[in-house]
Amino acid sequence: MTNLLVAPILIPMLFGILCLLSFKSTRLQRILGFVGTIVLFCASLGLFFLTLKHEILVLHIGSWPAPYGITLVSDLFSAIMQLLTSIVGLAVGWYSLAMIGEQRTAFGFYALFHFLLMGVNGSFLTADIFNLYVWFEVMLISSFVMMALGGERAQMAGALKYVVINLISSAIFLAALGILYGIAGTLNMADLAVKFSQIDSNSSRALISALAVLFLAAFGIKAAIFPLFFWLPASYHTPPAAIAAVFSGLLTKVGVYALIRVFTLIFIQDTGFTHTLILVLSCLTMLIGVFGAMVQHEFRRVLSFHIVSQIGYMLMGLGLFTPLALAASVFYIMHHILVKTNLFLVSGVVEYLGKTADLNKLGGLYRSQPLLAILFLIPAMSLAGIPPLSGFFAKFNLIKTGLLESQYWVVGIALIVSLFTLYSMIKLWNQAFWKPAPPLSPDVPVVQEKVLCKPMILPIVLLASLTILVGVGIGPVFEIAMRTGVQLFEPARYITAVLGGL
Amino acid sequence: MEIILAIMIGGLYAAAVYMILRRSLVKILIGIVLLSQATNMLIFVSSGITRGNSPVIKAEETVLSQPHADPLPQALVLTAIVISFGLTAFALALTYRAYKSVKTDDLDKLRSAAMGGEENV
Amino acid sequence: MNSFILRVTIRYLLPLLLLFSIYTFLRGHNEPGGGFAAGLIAAASLSLYTIAYGAKRARQVLSIDPRFLIGSGLLLALISGLIPILMGKPFLSGVWLKIPIPRNTPFDIGTPFFFDLGVFFVVAGVTLMFVFIFEEEI
Amino acid sequence: MTSLVVFAGFFAALFALWLTKKWRTRAGLILSVLPFLQVVFFLYLLFTKTAEPVRMNLPWGDIIGLSLAFNFDGLGLLFAVLISGIGFFVCLYASGYLKGHQDLGRFYFWLFIFMASMLGVVLSDNLILLFIFWELTSLSSFFLIGFKHDEQRSRDAALQALLVTGLGGLAMLAGFVLIGEISGTYVISELFHSGHLLRESTLYLPALILVLAGAFTKSAQFPFHFWLPNAMEAPTPVSAYLHSATMVKAGVYLLARLLPIMGGTAEWQNIIVVVGAITTVIGAILALGQTDLKRLLAYSTVSALGTMTMLLGYGDTLAVKACIIFITAHAFYKGALFMIAGSIDHEAGTRDIRFLGGLAKKMPVTAVTAAVAALSMAGVIPFFGFVAKEVLYERVLQANLWVLAAVVFAAFANVIVAILICINPFWRRPVEISDSPLKTIHEAPVAMLTGPIVLAFIGLMVGVFASGSGEIIKAVVSATVQQSVNIKLALWHGLTPPFILSLLTLIAGFGVYFLIPYLRILLQKLYRLPGPEKIYQLSWQFTLRFASIIIDKLQNGYLRYYLSTIIISVIGGAGLTLLLKGGLQLPEQLLAPRFYEIGLVLIVLIAAFYATIAKSRLAAVASMGAIGFSISILYLLFGAPDLSMTQFLIESLTVILFVVAFYHMPRFADFSSPHARVRDVFIALFTGALMTVLVMSSLGNRIFPPISQYYAENAYLLGHGRNVVNVILIDFRGIDTLGEITVLSIAALGVFALLKYRNRKGSKEISK
Amino acid sequence: MSFYIIINLFLALAWAALLGSFSPQNLLFGYLLGFLVLFLSRRALPQSKYFEKVPKGVVFFLFFLWELLKASIRVAIDVLSPKHHMRPRVIAYKMKAHTQAEIVLLSNLLTLTPGSLSLDVSSDHTVLYVHSIYAEDEEKAIAGLQQLEDKLLDLLR
Amino acid sequence: MEKILSEVMMLIGATFMLIASLGVVRLPDLFMRMHSNTKSATLGVFFMMLGLSIHFGSLSIFIRALSVVLFFMITAPVAAQIIARAAYFSGVPLWKETMSDALEGHYNFSTHTLSNLDNDD
Amino acid sequence: MMINIIFGMLILGMLLAFFRLLRGPSLPDRVVALDLLAIQAVGMIAAHAVRSNQSIYLDVALALALITFLSTIAFAFHIEKGELPWKKS
Numbered sequence A: 001m002t003n004l005l006v007a008p009i010l011i012p013m014l015f016g017i018l019c020l021l022s023f024k025s026t027r028l029q030r031i032l033g034f035v036g037t038i039v040l041f042c043a044s045l046g047l048f049f050l051t052l053k054h055e056i057l058v059l060h061i062g063s064w065p066a067p068y069g070i071t072l073v074s075d076l077f078s079a080i081m082q083l084l085t086s087i088v089g090l091a092v093g094w095y096s097l098a099m100i101g102e103q104r105t106a107f108g109f110y111a112l113f114h115f116l117l118m119g120v121n122g123s124f125l126t127a128d129i130f131n132l133y134v135w136f137e138v139m140l141i142s143s144f145v146m147m148a149l150g151g152e153r154a155q156m157a158g159a160l161k162y163v164v165i166n167l168i169s170s171a172i173f174l175a176a177l178g179i180l181y182g183i184a185g186t187l188n189m190a191d192l193a194v195k196f197s198q199i200d201s202n203s204s205r206a207l208i209s210a211l212a213v214l215f216l217a218a219f220g221i222k223a224a225i226f227p228l229f230f231w232l233p234a235s236y237h238t239p240p241a242a243i244a245a246v247f248s249g250l251l252t253k254v255g256v257y258a259l260i261r262v263f264t265l266i267f268i269q270d271t272g273f274t275h276t277l278i279l280v281l282s283c284l285t286m287l288i289g290v291f292g293a294m295v296q297h298e299f300r301r302v303l304s305f306h307i308v309s310q311i312g313y314m315l316m317g318l319g320l321f322t323p324l325a326l327a328a329s330v331f332y333i334m335h336h337i338l339v340k341t342n343l344f345l346v347s348g349v350v351e352y353l354g355k356t357a358d359l360n361k362l363g364g365l366y367r368s369q370p371l372l373a374i375l376f377l378i379p380a381m382s383l384a385g386i387p388p389l390s391g392f393f394a395k396f397n398l399i400k401t402g403l404l405e406s407q408y409w410v411v412g413i414a415l416i417v418s419l420f421t422l423y424s425m426i427k428l429w430n431q432a433f434w435k436p437a438p439p440l441s442p443d444v445p446v447v448q449e450k451v452l453c454k455p456m457i458l459p460i461v462l463l464a465s466l467t468i469l470v471g472v473g474i475g476p477v478f479e480i481a482m483r484t485g486v487q488l489f490e491p492a493r494y495i496t497a498v499l500g501g502l
Numbered sequence B: 001m002e003i004i005l006a007i008m009i010g011g012l013y014a015a016a017v018y019m020i021l022r023r024s025l026v027k028i029l030i031g032i033v034l035l036s037q038a039t040n041m042l043i044f045v046s047s048g049i050t051r052g053n054s055p056v057i058k059a060e061e062t063v064l065s066q067p068h069a070d071p072l073p074q075a076l077v078l079t080a081i082v083i084s085f086g087l088t089a090f091a092l093a094l095t096y097r098a099y100k101s102v103k104t105d106d107l108d109k110l111r112s113a114a115m116g117g118e119e120n121v
Numbered sequence C: 001m002n003s004f005i006l007r008v009t010i011r012y013l014l015p016l017l018l019l020f021s022i023y024t025f026l027r028g029h030n031e032p033g034g035g036f037a038a039g040l041i042a043a044a045s046l047s048l049y050t051i052a053y054g055a056k057r058a059r060q061v062l063s064i065d066p067r068f069l070i071g072s073g074l075l076l077a078l079i080s081g082l083i084p085i086l087m088g089k090p091f092l093s094g095v096w097l098k099i100p101i102p103r104n105t106p107f108d109i110g111t112p113f114f115f116d117l118g119v120f121f122v123v124a125g126v127t128l129m130f131v132f133i134f135e136e137e138i
Numbered sequence D: 001m002t003s004l005v006v007f008a009g010f011f012a013a014l015f016a017l018w019l020t021k022k023w024r025t026r027a028g029l030i031l032s033v034l035p036f037l038q039v040v041f042f043l044y045l046l047f048t049k050t051a052e053p054v055r056m057n058l059p060w061g062d063i064i065g066l067s068l069a070f071n072f073d074g075l076g077l078l079f080a081v082l083i084s085g086i087g088f089f090v091c092l093y094a095s096g097y098l099k100g101h102q103d104l105g106r107f108y109f110w111l112f113i114f115m116a117s118m119l120g121v122v123l124s125d126n127l128i129l130l131f132i133f134w135e136l137t138s139l140s141s142f143f144l145i146g147f148k149h150d151e152q153r154s155r156d157a158a159l160q161a162l163l164v165t166g167l168g169g170l171a172m173l174a175g176f177v178l179i180g181e182i183s184g185t186y187v188i189s190e191l192f193h194s195g196h197l198l199r200e201s202t203l204y205l206p207a208l209i210l211v212l213a214g215a216f217t218k219s220a221q222f223p224f225h226f227w228l229p230n231a232m233e234a235p236t237p238v239s240a241y242l243h244s245a246t247m248v249k250a251g252v253y254l255l256a257r258l259l260p261i262m263g264g265t266a267e268w269q270n271i272i273v274v275v276g277a278i279t280t281v282i283g284a285i286l287a288l289g290q291t292d293l294k295r296l297l298a299y300s301t302v303s304a305l306g307t308m309t310m311l312l313g314y315g316d317t318l319a320v321k322a323c324i325i326f327i328t329a330h331a332f333y334k335g336a337l338f339m340i341a342g343s344i345d346h347e348a349g350t351r352d353i354r355f356l357g358g359l360a361k362k363m364p365v366t367a368v369t370a371a372v373a374a375l376s377m378a379g380v381i382p383f384f385g386f387v388a389k390e391v392l393y394e395r396v397l398q399a400n401l402w403v404l405a406a407v408v409f410a411a412f413a414n415v416i417v418a419i420l421i422c423i424n425p426f427w428r429r430p431v432e433i434s435d436s437p438l439k440t441i442h443e444a445p446v447a448m449l450t451g452p453i454v455l456a457f458i459g460l461m462v463g464v465f466a467s468g469s470g471e472i473i474k475a476v477v478s479a480t481v482q483q484s485v486n487i488k489l490a491l492w493h494g495l496t497p498p499f500i501l502s503l504l505t506l507i508a509g510f511g512v513y514f515l516i517p518y519l520r521i522l523l524q525k526l527y528r529l530p531g532p533e534k535i536y537q538l539s540w541q542f543t544l545r546f547a548s549i550i551i552d553k554l555q556n557g558y559l560r561y562y563l564s565t566i567i568i569s570v571i572g573g574a575g576l577t578l579l580l581k582g583g584l585q586l587p588e589q590l591l592a593p594r595f596y597e598i599g600l601v602l603i604v605l606i607a608a609f610y611a612t613i614a615k616s617r618l619a620a621v622a623s624m625g626a627i628g629f630s631i632s633i634l635y636l637l638f639g640a641p642d643l644s645m646t647q648f649l650i651e652s653l654t655v656i657l658f659v660v661a662f663y664h665m666p667r668f669a670d671f672s673s674p675h676a677r678v679r680d681v682f683i684a685l686f687t688g689a690l691m692t693v694l695v696m697s698s699l700g701n702r703i704f705p706p707i708s709q710y711y712a713e714n715a716y717l718l719g720h721g722r723n724v725v726n727v728i729l730i731d732f733r734g735i736d737t738l739g740e741i742t743v744l745s746i747a748a749l750g751v752f753a754l755l756k757y758r759n760r761k762g763s764k765e766i767s768k
Numbered sequence E: 001m002s003f004y005i006i007i008n009l010f011l012a013l014a015w016a017a018l019l020g021s022f023s024p025q026n027l028l029f030g031y032l033l034g035f036l037v038l039f040l041s042r043r044a045l046p047q048s049k050y051f052e053k054v055p056k057g058v059v060f061f062l063f064f065l066w067e068l069l070k071a072s073i074r075v076a077i078d079v080l081s082p083k084h085h086m087r088p089r090v091i092a093y094k095m096k097a098h099t100q101a102e103i104v105l106l107s108n109l110l111t112l113t114p115g116s117l118s119l120d121v122s123s124d125h126t127v128l129y130v131h132s133i134y135a136e137d138e139e140k141a142i143a144g145l146q147q148l149e150d151k152l153l154d155l156l157r
Numbered sequence F: 001m002e003k004i005l006s007e008v009m010m011l012i013g014a015t016f017m018l019i020a021s022l023g024v025v026r027l028p029d030l031f032m033r034m035h036s037n038t039k040s041a042t043l044g045v046f047f048m049m050l051g052l053s054i055h056f057g058s059l060s061i062f063i064r065a066l067s068v069v070l071f072f073m074i075t076a077p078v079a080a081q082i083i084a085r086a087a088y089f090s091g092v093p094l095w096k097e098t099m100s101d102a103l104e105g106h107y108n109f110s111t112h113t114l115s116n117l118d119n120d121d
Numbered sequence G: 001m002m003i004n005i006i007f008g009m010l011i012l013g014m015l016l017a018f019f020r021l022l023r024g025p026s027l028p029d030r031v032v033a034l035d036l037l038a039i040q041a042v043g044m045i046a047a048h049a050v051r052s053n054q055s056i057y058l059d060v061a062l063a064l065a066l067i068t069f070l071s072t073i074a075f076a077f078h079i080e081k082g083e084l085p086w087k088k089s
């Protein structure tokens, strides 16, 4: 038992509350907002290393034994995810000091931001599936508000789609939960795993498969997989970059996390059906996402579609369903969170400098902002899978697994999509950085005179260094991923840890 | 009774889905409320219903006497109700704000107004 | 709403309803009610007041910002969960004190009670916030 | 320590950024010290340590098969010498060519990254490591080709080069993985011993094809050859470096490296020889009609690369020997010629051979150097090119007639190209053009002269003292075929068939040279025929068009289409699964319905139906209220008083909020067409039916007793409360409630923010 | 008067405390007992209408229930009979009541008693508008309203 | 005995409630329907609660039941009055056989004030 | 038996009130119907409390009484405030 497990949930909550209570002083909110991310980072780091040491940590909230109370579990996967959350939190919290204005601060940006982190961490740490729903909602509602904060027209249109589709997803999740409880009479995921493994009746198995599809849909919407992804490209380009960055880094990943969690722990009776379905969907997701990225002409829309595409990669590992494949997925998620968040942060600076996100109106940044250019290149090339950045290893391992499992079509698609990704990243580079700034447009400012401030750049530097570090330190990092993959593939350990040998 | 309730749930879902697929924002909102009603009822029903005692332990007893309704789904639905209350209120405010800024609740017009007709490409 | 009868009625009803809200809250642990329902009832009573007198007067009656109510409610719930941590127990573990009442079953008071009180504040604050803002801005 | 020599370039790249800022003019000179030292070092190794090559294996990502393994054997060292040697001259050359250029720092940055990556490619002893460097060469060459990024053409060329080589690279990665997984190791020197595993595997052919895709794209083999001439948009030092000596030869290097592992099979030979021969011919044909000096050189490079590839396809000792010699000779003369082309362009302002002429007087040193290099290229005795051509002919004379014809044709074209490059700019009568810039032409600066001179004259020296280099060639060939071979090299073999063929080629070349202006018209008509580049462009256009159609269809901006897609897929997915797998199972024990419960259900159903058809918003809201009330009562009737109470309260509050908001929103209008409505009715009914079935199935499949018994027994004793639901909410599952009140708080914050937020004009979003 | 209410409540509490149980039965009995004690000792205490008002209030409440019952039955008969016998009319009734409590109580009682439904009070609080359904004769209807108002004011003043 | 008494009371209550509903369905205009609503329904609640109190026979329940009744007695007329006022404002028509309308012309629709008779003419 | 008759009358009453709710015609009519529906619900709660012999349901009735009042008032408030098609000119 260690209460450190609950820290990644409670620290952001505490700071969220403090920010909420200090609604009279935006200055205080800024300070609290940033300090909160630092404190969270320290706690998360502590939990991460503790988990690394003990493999799995369990906390029975309220001292109630599982499966009756709610249990928090930090296995390697959860530990990694919560650490990444706090890193993103730190980077975006820092960045927000520069990029979030007085108004948004006054209307509770920092409180929302911390509540979002709370929801995300809760989702990663809980071992109770209804509790997962609650954390999802915490995360979603904060994201709804952050998305709509500002109330511009485009933002409204984006937010509406985002909200409505996510509400549908929540409804599906809840319905699935109801049926799940009806069948198994329990909500603890480890307990569910035990009970589902005991089922031998045909009709029950069929119902569970249908249920698996419902969960796939509910989490799939959040993860933005094909054909449920629409909300993401429709909305992610509308809020300020700091907000889009934290969304892009974390929100869909929570969906992916949940998919991986339930499809390695609970729904593993009929992998021939469920995991093949996931694999097929992952390919379609990769393709559709990258197609979108290829045809967009706006900086952040390209990035948004890329998220979709990358989700496909993450699910590919789940679909292949071997320890290595899961490790590859986990590694992909790690890589993606660092890189995607960073790209959105960069996009914010680019938009700030160019006063537009339209690629046709941007240009000339390579010459005027070489530092920014490099800082864009690192995550962009990582995303495109250029070695030795993290993205290369992420793709490499997936491809390796796909070949080992003889899924040649899947590998082929993954490779082609990788090329298309490179294409669209280069498109961004060519249009925003290499191309000379279009001269005659009146709304293009003189970029050269703009000065970048430290809170704008340093978080980008931080994330870029981490991307490089993950690539350089691929050995130990992938070793952790591999341990995670093995742990996910063999849930017995998780189950005994949670249920205490029940 | 379960079958009748199941049909009722189906009917609520059907109405909800039909409303959600409208072009008018206010109708979508009604659809969402119906959807959450349907879902709450689904949780309640599919976890098994009984006409037994409500889950309150009698004054002279220390454990809940059988037969009793399952308290856990009730707690879950309660949580879900409260959450969807918050979400609905927010969605209402959002709809109102969207209507104010675009002056229409026709989603198609909202699309063209806000997107300049180019969400795609 | 500029209705004389409504205004007068509600002026007298308000304390009654708040009392009812507290009653619902206190009974919650043993009978239907609790923080949620009580908070909603408290908010409902002030909502009536809002309709009769407008949000501005209702805010004066409340005298604190609903955001403060929400924040302190959350904080209360959080702290009641943190107390057991100080005693080396997991978060949200119940810590109970028996308050003896002569010739009666002792009254148990514990951290879950304060947790529920936090819920009460939050629910009341949130609902009031909805009502106030909808009245003021729409 | 030795591996630091490989990585030194990366540090130098960073150093270059700083240095060029600090010391603009001398930076190139200072930086060229590094490649110079490297070449000395590699030469030292090449001359002394090839018998027992230096190998090292440092851990990096052992878990994925990646290690910092380097192998300094003959083959690698030869390439390393070429890379760092020519790199040294290019460095010098660039310091003159790009003197004062605003982006000089970036140029050196990417050049050194490229150089280091190239060294990495040829010295890696691990396939993954090799791939990493391989991709880095693609990336850095992207930045070098697109150096003049203000121009659309440069950007396009860079993108094209990156995509074509990137495509091959990805295929190659898959190939490497197959190799590594079949053989169980990614270490190349270990693979030498497990080649048989690979060749016997059923996956041999796929692996081979994938790897070849990488090699062919990089080495501009047909049909991927088109990117290379387009890449001539790069500044000349880059062209000289990338496209003569180094990058394009990476593919050739790879083939040579894999020869002992994957070579020797029929598939290997057939594929590579055919592709190589075709490339040889196509490159030659395409070269003949060019007028731009650099494109002329580029296509002849394509042709030469084809020949090298083809030789490795044969893979026997003689072929490898021919290949190695040809690679070396080609690197010298092509490097020199590219630099000279750059000098001409630099001084005369044009590279078009139709307009150039008479430069020999103004640039005598350049002219002589050009002549020396061109002679080597044409294969005139005693130049190194001659030696190369002799060995080449010797090998192809043993081969298929078609291949022989291809090689001879290419050699013949090579002669013509050499003459064009040498004669036209320098020794021809100047073409009279008004305001010709020719008057101000001077000899190129020393920095730009050193490289060509040294390279061209090395070409001469190596030719003359051919026998002296025999030992090195032997070491290289041995390393390539992984067995000790005996090789001798001599300038003069006597009047052998190869020599005669060489002579004939030369004569024919001279003869046809004078016909070139006429031939050119014909050839350029031929070039207009659609080729692989057209296919490449069309397939990109098609892909983009396809993508855009798909995205238009899917991401069309209409929320209801999104929603119906989502709903249909969910319902379809779950419903089909349930039906096809046979999950329908009715519960056995059912409660007997009571009539008033049915009455309540009826109210709910009718109200729900009414809500969908209501014309008035508030009527719809009122019917929602009726639904809420009836459901609350149903909760109560089935023993859930808390739920019922909360539902009543919340329902009413929701209705109130709806009423408030709806008053200020437009009246109900159904915008959708009857057709859409019918479709939606169907979707809705299917959803409803599925949910009904799901609920019933779930009741029919209630297998496990719920965990609630624990709460029933412990709520009072441990949780100190009689209301079990409340104890669950605030104690057993207290953290759920904590999350829930957070949701509520955020919603309140959201309503506050949405409705109170005013977009103040002029409020600054960015705060410093 | 409020003094008496407080004293009476205090007595009720004291009684419950004496018995050691604050059960509703004890409290109610305590209140009645307290009332009795106070009534007996009324001459020793300051003069008040408290002892008139309490029984009067009980009587009025019963009277009112009776009226409500009558009203409901009358409406029921009308509702159930196939034809409507109602003669509705909106009457303006000038009140004698002038304090807030009086007006509100009057208005509410009117609504719950036969045939009349208060609609609104004029902004100067002098006129009560009443919807009356058996008001063929307006004078008679107003007289009925007056009768009720008198009873009420008698209790309140 | 108690059981029968309780059920009879509840039956009376239910009857009044049914009558209220019948009234709301059958009566010709809103104001008349409200007569039915306020009186019969309130009385219905009274009898239902009375029946319930008798059934449980406990004072605490009686007090709670009584407070329900009292609450209805206080709120039902106020609610009726507010609805009537709103209906009048929004122009809900009176039954065509209504003999006279003293309110006519006394509401000020912009200030939402109501004049007395004297200011009438 | 008797209790079933009671329930029968209550549900019939609810259905009738619901009929008025659907029928309208004016919004205040619907509000009155909804109000009545809630009152019937109180009746039903009482009946159910008796039938199942659980007094705790009474608290629900109390809460319902309060909240019904609130929603009626809220409806009326907004009818008075709002613009409706049949508003007197």
Ligand code: NA
Pocket: A247, A248, A249, A250, A251, A252, A253, A307
């Ligand atoms: Na995302």
Ligand code: NA
Pocket: A061, A062, A063, C092, C093, C094, D731, D732, D734
């Ligand atoms: Na506890």
